[in-house]
Amino acid sequence: MPLGIDRSHFLSDKVRECERQLRNKDERIAGLETENGMLYLKLAQLRSELQSSREELSTVKHKYSEEKQFRSQVSSKAQKFKHEIDHLRKDLSTVQSVAAELPQQFEHHLLQASSIVQHHKTLHQSQSSSLTVLQNEMSQLQTALKDITDRHNKEKKRRQGLHNLLMELRGNIRVHCRLRPLMEFDCGTEDQATLGKPGSKSEVVAHCYDDENICVKTSKHNKVFEYERVFNPTEDQPVVFDEVQPMLTSLLDGYNVCIMAYGQTGSGKTHTMLGSHNNDDYNPCETMHPDEGVIPRATRELFRLIEEKPVGSHTIEVSVVEIYNNDIKDLLSKSSTTKHELVTGSDGLLNLPTITSKPVSTVYDVMSLVQRGLRTRSESATLVHDHSSRSHLIVTLTVTSVAPSFFTVSKTDNDNLQTVKKAGGRPQSQPNLWSGDQPTNQTAVIKTKLQLVDLAGSECVGMSGVKGAALREASHINKSLSALADVLGALAEHRTHIPYRNSRLTHFLQDSIGGDSKLLVLLCVSPAARYTSESLQCLGFGQRARQVQRGPAKRRLPTYDQNSPRPKSATAVSSPKM
Numbered sequence: 415m416p417l418g419i420d421r422s423h424f425l426s427d428k429v430r431e432c433e434r435q436l437r438n439k440d441e442r443i444a445g446l447e448t449e450n451g452m453l454y455l456k457l458a459q460l461r462s463e464l465q466s467s468r469e470e471l472s473t474v475k476h477k478y479s480e481e482k483q484f485r486s487q488v489s490s491k492a493q494k495f496k497h498e499i500d501h502l503r504k505d506l507s508t509v510q511s512v513a514a515e516l517p518q519q520f521e522h523h524l525l526q527a528s529s530i531v532q533h534h535k536t537l538h539q540s541q542s543s544s545l546t547v548l549q550n551e552m553s554q555l556q557t558a559l560k561d562i563t564d565r566h567n568k569e570k571k572r573r574q575g576l577h578n579l580l581m582e583l584r585g586n587i588r589v590h591c592r593l594r595p596l597m598e599f600d601c602g603t604e605d606q607a608t609l610g611k612p613g614s615k616s617e618v619v620a621h622c623y624d625d626e627n628i629c630v631k632t633s634k635h636n637k638v639f640e641y642e643r644v645f646n647p648t649e650d651q652p653v654v655f656d657e658v659q660p661m662l663t664s665l666l667d668g669y670n671v672c673i674m675a676y677g678q679t680g681s682g683k684t685h686t687m688l689g690s691h692n693n694d695d696y697n698p699c700e701t702m703h704p705d706e707g708v709i710p711r712a713t714r715e716l717f718r719l720i721e722e723k724p725v726g727s728h729t730i731e732v733s734v735v736e737i738y739n740n741d742i743k744d745l746l747s748k749s750s751t752t753k754h755e756l757v758t759g760s761d762g763l764l765n766l767p768t769i770t771s772k773p774v775s776t777v778y779d780v781m782s783l784v785q786r787g788l789r790t791r792s793e794s795a796t797l798v799h800d801h802s803s804r805s806h807l808i809v810t811l812t813v814t815s816v817a818p819s820f821f822t823v824s825k826t827d828n829d830n831l832q833t834v835k836k837a838g839g840r841p842q843s844q845p846n847l848w849s850g851d852q853p854t855n856q857t858a859v860i861k862t863k864l865q866l867v868d869l870a871g872s873e874c875v876g877m878s879g880v881k882g883a884a885l886r887e888a889s890h891i892n893k894s895l896s897a898l899a900d901v902l903g904a905l906a907e908h909r910t911h912i913p914y915r916n917s918r919l920t921h922f923l924q925d926s927i928g929g930d931s932k933l934l935v936l937l938c939v940s941p942a943a944r945y946t947s948e949s950l951q952c953l954g955f956g957q958r959a960r961q962v963q964r965g966p967a968k969r970r971l972p973t974y975d976q977n978s979p980r981p982k983s984a985t986a987v988s989s990p991k992m
């Protein structure tokens with residue numbers, strides 16, 4: 415081959431060849447790049463698949479571990495159940511073996527029980543015959559006991575009746591005693607936990623033996639006091655009033671009646687006479703309040719008794735008085751300055767002409783006036799209790815009743831009577847019933863008085879802790895109560911001079927204490943040891959009162975005083991309603 419041309423051909427072929435090869439290579443490269451791109455794409459796809467496979471794998475793994483856990487739990491539970499089933503099987507087999515023995519045991523027990531029943535049956539048969547005998551004996555004994563009890567009660571009543579008759583004939587002062595329950599304030603300054611404990615000041619030292627005897631335990635000995643009636647701490651207001659009730663019948667029969675509560679401060683006088691301090695200031699109620707005391711109950715009973723009498727035959731007037739620091743105060747009057755003096759009236763009895771006396775026709779009227787009086791009554795708190803009365807309270811109900819028609823006298827009779835009075839004759843005169851005079855228009859009336867007295871309490875000044883004005887009050891209270899004891903002492907000893915005028919209290923009550931009225935003293939006693947000496951003093955006062963013999967109580971006779979007109983039906987008592 416010629417070198418020049420061939421070479422260039424060769425070269426150009428070579429170049430072409432190279433170019434073709436290059437093109438091929440380029441195409442190949444392009445093809446490979448495309449393939450590479452495809453592979454990248456595939457790789458990405460595979461990666462994403464790998465990722466999702468991984469995630470799926472982890473979910474599967476998680477589920478697998480949960481499944482594994484669940485399986486292990488199931489297997490442990492199955493294990494447990496298996497144990498329990500084993501136990502149950504064992505129990506079942508025990509129960510089965512016991513159950514197998516049961517019929518035998520039951521049969522055995524049944525045999526035993528039937529032999530016991532048989533034994534008891536024979537025993538019962540033998541006992542029932544002896545029981546019938548015993549029952550017969552018991553019923554005989556019960557009848558005998560009832561008979562004895564009836565006879566005892568009859569004898570007791572007869573004895574009481576005779577005793578009362580004897581007392582009436584002798585004119586004895588009746589004395590009842592009421593022992594109150596232990597109260598919280600009986601502790602004084604001591605701890606409440608010691609209330610009633612032996613050795614403490616509130617230890618209970620006063621006890622009721624029975625319904626006539628009370629015993630006080632002192633450091634040296636036991637002292638027993640006997641009265642017409644002793645009320646124990648469980649006996650309530652109605653029981654206390656039951657014993658007072660007959661006196662109201664006496665009032666309408668023409669006797670003056672006085673009921674007074676006596677006792678040391680805090681011993682229950684106001685509770686007994688008026689009622690509980692909790693009863694809304696002794697508010698009169700339509701129906702009887704269970705805590706109502708003697709005053710409201712006596713008023714109710716009086717109106718009840720009057721309701722049974724002819725309409726308009728009775729009138730009632732009420733006065734409410736206190737004796738405070740030895741002065742008489744009219745609790746129904748607006749004026750507190752009036753000085754009230756006792757004067758002897760035409761009937762020979764003491765009266766207070768300046769005192770307000772209000773006509774009343776219902777229980778409500780009476781209790782409203784009493785309540786009005788109580789609002790002005792002197793009362794204060796002491797170391798003993800919160801509502802200590804600082805005065806003696808006297809509620810007087812004056813009953814004017816028309817005397818039976820045969821007491822009606824002619825004008826001439828009356829003139830003669832007035833002449834006798836002026837000439838100094840016995841003021842309370844009676845017409846000559848046998849004179850044969852024809853009755854004219856002059857009506858006779860009978861006036862009787864029911865005095866209900868809540869005395870202030872005697873007090874040991876050291877114990878009640880009073881000072882200043884209250885100390886003066888206490889000294890007046892103690893003085894008047896000792897004057898009362900002196901009067902009773904003088905009466906009991908039949909002395910010629912009875913010192914009624916030593917105190918306003920005794921002067922005021924002169925007709926009731928020494929006169930011809932029926933007098934009941936209600937002693938009020940605290941059971942606690944801290945009041946022992948006061949309780950003994952009070953019980954001693956009651957003994958002294960019992961010794962007084964004033965002669966039989968006298969009926970009030972009709973009077974013909976011009977100032978005592980026939981009761982008008984307008985103010986006449988017609989209904990016991992409130």
Ligand SMILES: Nc1ncnc2c1ncn2[C@@H]1O[C@H](COP(=O)(O)OP(=O)(O)OP(=O)(O)O)[C@@H](O)[C@H]1O
Nearest residue numbers: 594679680681682683684685690691802803870871
């Ligand atoms: N029998 C009783 N049952 C229940 N509580 C009673 C009884 N007696 C008294 N009390 C209570 O004891 C307290 C003192 O009683 P009360 O005010 O009647 O004494 P008092 O003798 O009138 O005293 P004072 O002379 O100081 O006025 C009151 O709270 C009263 O309610």
